[in-house]
Amino acid sequence: MKLSVSGITIDLGTKPAKRVLDDVSFEAYDREFLSLLGASGAGKSTLLKIIAGILVQDGGSIAFDGRAVDGVAAHKRNVGYVFQDMRLFPNMTVEENVAFPCKMRGMRKDARFERARELLAHVQLDGFGKREVSSLSGGQQQRVALARALAATPQVLLLDEPFSGLDEHLRDEMRSLVLKLHREFGMTTIMVTHDAIEAIEMSDRIVYLSGGRVEQFGLPDELFERSATSEIAACFGDCSTIKGVVEDGVFSAGPLSLSAKGVAPGSATAVIRQSAAAVDAGMPPLFPVRCCVYRGSTYLVRIDLEGQSLSVPSPSPVADGALVGVAFDGSGVFVYAEEGGDDAGR
Template sequence: MDDVVQAQTGTPPVRGAEIAVDGLAKHYGSLKAVDEFAINIRSGEFLALLGPSGSGKSTILMMLAGFEVPTAGRILIDGVDCTRLPPQKRNIGMVFQHYSLFPHMTVADNVAFPLKMRGVGRTERRRRAAEALKVVRLDGYGARMPSQLSGGQRQRVALARAIVYEPRLLLMDEPLSALDKNLREEMQLEIKRLHHELGITVVFVTHDQGEALTMADRVAILRGGKLQQLSPARELYERPANLFAAGFIGEMNMIPAQWDGAALTLGTGERMVPPTGAVVGTVGQGAVTLAIRPERLTVCDPVTPDALQATLREVVYAGAGTLLIAALPDGTEIRARVASASLPPALTEGETIGLSCPPEAMLVYGEEAAA
């Protein structure tokens, strides 16, 4: 744990592992849980694997850890082929969804257990376990039993156990899903702090979009075992690579339209000319989707030039923000999230409103972008 101490005292942290994954696949009979997955993870990077249930994210993590053997492909950790190397020979830390602490052991003994399995002497085990607990802000908790800790404290113990033998790669499988909202947010910041201090590479599996965007340097979106997009959080949110990513990350209005190569024609017959750069990928003439984030819409007079006219169906007040649910003349639902203070004093369900969108907030996707 000397590197941990150095990180706390200002000395440059240990360099995290570099990961190269090429053509990774995992098949269970005819089911392709992971299909031709390839990625390079930089030293010290925090990568989130994000996707719905069954997208392959946990299977990828288990193959990185060595608990699953790939059907095809290679995994290189710091240039060493670890594709079929057993977990104990990979020098990785692992934090699972459930804490998996030994209930009959003290906190210190739980943290020191990986060192004991590696043949480290008792005195050295105690010293390094105490240092690891200090890093996760549980200094002085070593004599307690897991049953005497809160959920957040038990998760910190699991983190301390994962870093006590100084791995250069930390794998985390939905470690915060069992915590309530406040604890989740607290632990998100704690893990980010830990990553910054230690400088290790982190691969973090989650199905929580906000968690991925908040914590990760880059986010990999998966669907059906295939990589859909790999981008920094801001790029992922503001310019999703395809319709799946656009619909999966946050809220998105999806408005059907026709594209003639220069302008959009909505189902209402209204014609719009999106700005250069609004078209994502290759879009042929014909049916397309106009995508707009609800928070980029503002309420205006229905006769405002270029505004979308819509019939207000529901007003959902939520303090600082208000959700407006409306319908375009062709029946397409459209939502706007606006600051409550900016709304007209009285909005009546059933009235016609205008919804204005800045041109740079428009994204146009073709049918081929949905896959």
């Protein structure tokens, strides 16, 4: 199912109302796995609810396979939805929860329980059907929520931060399970996440939302290697964000100078990934060390850049207050003009 989101705009709240989504457009192709990535408050969940029909937009349109569904009620859109807080029915057994969407569609009792058992097997919960939901662990409840979302054979699956309550080990398991089900069931899947690594690991493409607008829409490697804004470059973690000035294609902040070819002169922001910098005895010792911490396989040196902090890995410990040299690898250094942010250079 091709999903088209065209010019979606919505204001929420009163006194004053706030523009939560502003002219959001993108398309997910049939069977694509697409992530909506962005910081808290960017508008991701709001957009997911509009796609599901739980919330009605003020402007723009949602279309499935080219047909607008704006007037179609949520339960008639053939969309599966996994909520962040799962929203399982506590008064029903596991299989009653999973069978519920089929009941809503008028499926016979024996057929819908048969379907529920099949789905529970798919999410590795064979034999759990008669249990109370409250007797299950968080990870098991998340799988019940997933099975329930799949019950009515949706063509579009919407996942709102589906792994947020799980520990890292369970999260990995659930990611694999979701990708397996996405492929097996042949759905178009849209997942909300604020975890950039999760998004690049799982998605065919990523929509990055900021302040209710699409800042970048592309392949995972495009967002990682050619981030359109400093916010996107920084969202992958393990980086330093440094304010400075660009003049004649060079970014400076105290002793730090970086190539900023193509970036407009004036105030600018540099994002330097830790993987692109290293303490190097062969470089001029320009940078004062604020502190050095042990990180297992490496040390992490925090450099004081006139009040700003630059974090750089080091193969060996360095004394606080010492001056060190640093080598930079341009592939992980991004410079953006202060306004707009689309003047990225390296």
